Amino acid sequence: MNKAFITCSILFALNLEANNEFKLAVVGKWQGHINGPFEITLDDLNQMKKNFDDAKVDGVIDLDHATVFNGTGEAYGWIKELEVRENELWASKVEWLDHGKELIKAKKYKYISPVLLPNTINQVDGANIGWTIHSTALTNRPFLEELGEIVVNNNQIQDKGENSMTPEQKEKMEKLEKQVETLTAEKETAEAEKITVQVDAAIAANKVAPEQKDSLITLGKANPEALSDLLAKAKAFVQVPGNDLFQNNNNNQGKKIDVLKLGGIING
Structure with a gap:
């Protein structure tokens, strides 16, 4: 293969909000490139990743291959990590600069194009x-049109986030969602138990009536601070006995003698 480099545009929607990653290269053969036919194997992808990992600089994302044509160019983003997934090479960690994000969000640029060197000299x-x-x-003239999804409407970037995930990423996301649901349920249960303990303690201290328990618990769930403030300000009241706890039945005359009278509290 007689060429200095291969420029390949991967046709797919850039997903800025979910994962900040995109596809860079895939295994395959191409006959119609301007610099001649070329082939990329899985070994080539692994070699690209190794050489990237061994390098001491991040991968630049420029505009319309300014780095190729001008020797350097303003960065619109930086590739921080690469990952080989089956027969694909992904930029798995990307730092997009603000002006790069704006170009993509405004649909001024839709596609990514890596410059691949087949024979790099150390x-x-x-x-x-x-x-x-x-x-x-960033480019609007992709070469490898068969490798990706063309953006056809204004919602494509947002809609493609979940579809661009690998099975492993989807599995991790589902596990995280389940963990969040479990933690949320545990938190709600703990808060409900705390509110019930507060109300029961207030009832035991004669600050509120037992008949108020359900309504107070409902208040606590809706506004815990309001319940705490209400119970803190509530004062204990004297409950009128509804049984014989305050009377003595063990007198010789078989009559009930009020202990309040015996104590001199009530005269009679």
Whole structure:
């Protein structure tokens, strides 16, 4: 293959809000590139990742391949990590700069295009280290049209977030959602128990009547602070006995003698 580099545009919707990642390359053969036919294997993808990991710089995301044509270019984002997933190479961690995000959100640019070098020369020892990713660009002229999804409406970026996830990512997301549901339920149960304890304690202290329990619990669930404030300000009241607890039945005359009278509290 006689060329300096291959520029490949992966046609898919950039998902800025979910995961900040996108596809960079895939396994396959292409015959119609302007620089001639080329092929990418799984070994090539792994080699790209290794060379990226060994490098001391992040991968630049420029505009319309300015880094290729001008030798350098303003960054619109930075690739922080790569990941090989089956037969695909993904930029799994991306830092988008604000002006890069604005171009994509405004639909001025829709696609990503990696510049792939098949025969990279190590600058230290001059060895051929094989496939590397030279740079990546925002572009509107994709080459590999069969590799991705064309954006056809204004909602595509938002709608594609879940569809672009791998099975492993979906499984992790589902597990996290279940954990959140469990923690939420446990929190609600604990708060309900705390409110019930508060109300029971107030009833035991004769600050509120037992008949008020359900309504007070309802108040506590809706506004815990209001319940706490109400119970804190409530004063204990004297409950009129409805049984014989305050009377003595063990007198020799078989008559009930009020202990309040015996104590001199009530004369009679």
